[in-house]
Amino acid sequence: MISQLSWKIGGQQGEGVESTDRIFSTALNRLGYYLYGYRHFSSRIKGGHTNNKIRISTAPIRAISDDLDILVAFDQESIDLNAKELRPGGVIVADAKFSPTVPEGVDARLFAVPITAMAEELGTSLMKNMVASGASWALLGLPLEVFNKAVEEEFGRKGPAIVEKNVEAVRRGAEFVLEQAGGPLEEFRLEAADGKMKLFMIGNEAMGLGSLAAGCRLMSAYPITPASEIMEYLIKKLPKFGGTVVQTEDEIAAVTMAIGANYAGVRTMTASAGPGLSLMMEAIGLAGMTETPLVIIDTQRGGPSTGLPTKQEQSDINALIYGTHGEIPKVVIAPSTIEECFYDMIEAFNVAETYQVPVIVATDLQLSLGKQSCEPLDYERIVIERGKLAREELPPLEQHTLFKRYEFAEDGISPRVLPGAKNGIHHVTGVEHDQEGRPSESAVNRKKMMDKRLGKLSGLRVANAIKADAPHAEPELLIVAMGSTGGTIDEARGRLSGDGVATNHVTVRQLHPFPSELLAPHMKSAKKVVVLENNATGQLANLIKLNIGGHDKIENVLKYDGTPFLPSEIVKACKELR
Numbered sequence: 001m002i003s004q005l006s007w008k009i010g011g012q013q014g015e016g017v018e019s020t021d022r023i024f025s026t027a028l029n030r031l032g033y034y035l036y037g038y039r040h041f042s043s044r045i046k047g048g049h050t051n052n053k054i055r056i057s058t059a060p061i062r063a064i065s066d067d068l069d070i071l072v073a074f075d076q077e078s079i080d081l082n083a084k085e086l087r088p089g090g091v092i093v094a095d096a097k098f099s100p101t102v103p104e105g106v107d108a109r110l111f112a113v114p115i116t117a118m119a120e121e122l123g124t125s126l127m128k129n130m131v132a133s134g135a136s137w138a139l140l141g142l143p144l145e146v147f148n149k150a151v152e153e154e155f156g157r158k159g160p161a162i163v164e165k166n167v168e169a170v171r172r173g174a175e176f177v178l179e180q181a182g183g184p185l186e187e188f189r190l191e192a193a194d195g196k197m198k199l200f201m202i203g204n205e206a207m208g209l210g211s212l213a214a215g216c217r218l219m220s221a222y223p224i225t226p227a228s229e230i231m232e233y234l235i236k237k238l239p240k241f242g243g244t245v246v247q248t249e250d251e252i253a254a255v256t257m258a259i260g261a262n263y264a265g266v267r268t269m270t271a272s273a274g275p276g277l278s279l280m281m282e283a284i285g286l287a288g289m290t291e292t293p294l295v296i297i298d299t300q301r302g303g304p305s306t307g308l309p310t311k312q313e314q315s316d317i318n319a320l321i322y323g324t325h326g327e328i329p330k331v332v333i334a335p336s337t338i339e340e341c342f343y344d345m346i347e348a349f350n351v352a353e354t355y356q357v358p359v360i361v362a363t364d365l366q367l368s369l370g371k372q373s374c375e376p377l378d379y380e381r382i383v384i385e386r387g388k389l390a391r392e393e394l395p396p397l398e399q400h401t402l403f404k405r406y407e408f409a410e411d412g413i414s415p416r417v418l419p420g421a422k423n424g425i426h427h428v429t430g431v432e433h434d435q436e437g438r439p440s441e442s443a444v445n446r447k448k449m450m451d452k453r454l455g456k457l458s459g460l461r462v463a464n465a466i467k468a469d470a471p472h473a474e475p476e477l478l479i480v481a482m483g484s485t486g487g488t489i490d491e492a493r494g495r496l497s498g499d500g501v502a503t504n505h506v507t508v509r510q511l512h513p514f515p516s517e518l519l520a521p522h523m524k525s526a527k528k529v530v531v532l533e534n535n536a537t538g539q540l541a542n543l544i545k546l547n548i549g550g551h552d553k554i555e556n557v558l559k560y561d562g563t564p565f566l567p568s569e570i571v572k573a574c575k576e577l578r
Helices: 017-030 076-085 115-121 125-139 144-158 160-181 203-213 228-241 251-263 274-290 317-322 338-355 365-369 443-455 483-498 516-525 539-547 567-577
Strands: 004-012 034-040 049-057 068-073 086-095 108-113 199-201 218-221 244-247 268-272 294-300 331-333 358-364 372-374 466-469 477-481 503-508 510-512 528-533 554-558
Touching: 004 017, 004 076, 004 125, 017 034, 017 049, 017 125, 017 144, 017 199, 049 076, 068 076, 068 125, 076 086, 086 115, 086 125, 108 125, 108 160, 115 125, 115 160, 125 144, 125 160, 144 160, 199 203, 203 228, 203 294, 203 338, 203 358, 203 365, 218 228, 218 251, 228 244, 251 268, 251 274, 251 294, 268 274, 274 294, 274 317, 274 358, 294 338, 294 365, 317 358, 317 510, 317 539, 331 338, 338 358, 338 372, 358 365, 358 483, 365 483, 466 516, 477 483, 477 516, 477 539, 477 567, 483 503, 483 528, 483 567, 503 516, 516 539, 528 539, 528 567, 539 554, 554 567
Parallel strands: 004 068, 068 086, 086 108, 218 244, 218 268, 268 294, 294 358, 331 358, 477 503, 477 528, 528 554
Antiparallel strands: 004 049, 034 049, 034 372, 199 372, 331 510, 466 503
């Protein structure tokens, strides 16, 4: 028996690949397995090759695997593109309709199943995904009743007749392939899981849930890949808590609406990707100048321009930090796990209101859309902090004076008041202003206001600004990264350790203001620093050089072909850099 296995399904977009993956993984989650998924999909509604890969394990995992055990193919293209990943002795379950063949040089066992024909016998070719699922599930020797329960959950709203037909499709696929194979494949029989169903979600859902838990009651946004699932999640959830989602006409409207709602006292957020973030830049400057709390999620994807909207990249780092004109205080946080996606959203809202600044939460496509098992969330950790928001009656104003909304407070953070509060009237403007908000071009006032705003974040460190796994006092290599790469790096480090290479690992979670004093000691103790990132210009490495130095130690490992790092790629790169 084996402790982990990798399964992939491929076909044309729009023919059921996504729903097959969803039901298959839901059933595995019911059995208590740990799962980690990766979606490869085209930037179109229908057509174009797509595949979903799931790694299944009896222990926690946070990376896709180098190889593949079972490939389910709805067309020959899926075999041609993905069969190279199959390990020797791997399995292909393919639709007999297209007379599948195994590419030359691939050591795999082919099961040609009349997937489409069986589905059509039941009334519609749409059920071919259930035939295929039943076939691959049966080869693993897993109980069909668990899979059928997942089918009932997926199609139950369509009525018992539809559920019954899909269950029958699963049965036919299972029986056919078992007859061909002579029973379940013993080499692919998984060890039993712990039986505990785990949270199983994508990063976008975790951030949506985190926003809800943080007290967010309005999301204003425009749909864009890979951020749209946040909207879709909150459209269903926010109304249950007295909130709503507003789909705006564009990202400029989305961010300005969020600024207005936050000014009025409602915790509000928006979410987008690189192109949308570009459109928001002027408004982010407005939030900085008016010292209005603002939370933005940026789900990084392949750029520039439309680029690769459905592919992995981490190339917005410079834009996140330096994109706005002029100089304002802002915070950029980069979660690296599903759990962090949840907790970081709560911290983002608290930091935004405490310091009255824009806070950007930056993920990447793999973390945003890769579905994976998640440890139980601790709701006792949720604390709401609203900063210097006036809650009691304000003292009367002197004649001809206004509320000092932008007062030169000792800590740089001025008192904040909601519109309509008695004795709280003040000006709000995007031009430079005095303590009452009145426009001012005084050189003395300008310098004091700039110093006040920019000094607010002095010493700010979010929870776990860096996340270090540093077992070695003087490692041969220190691997530094951000976002979704953490689990892949840790898996690679296990292999490197077996080959006698001592490594430490730091994930940078606070990109701005940069936590130099936390990272510098780790860099100092290492012989070499490997900065690993999904972009072409080494943006994270350059950020480290700017804030810490270490040019002579730093080596770049870059991948910018639209796909995530594999453990084997990191192992190879690190060995070459020793």
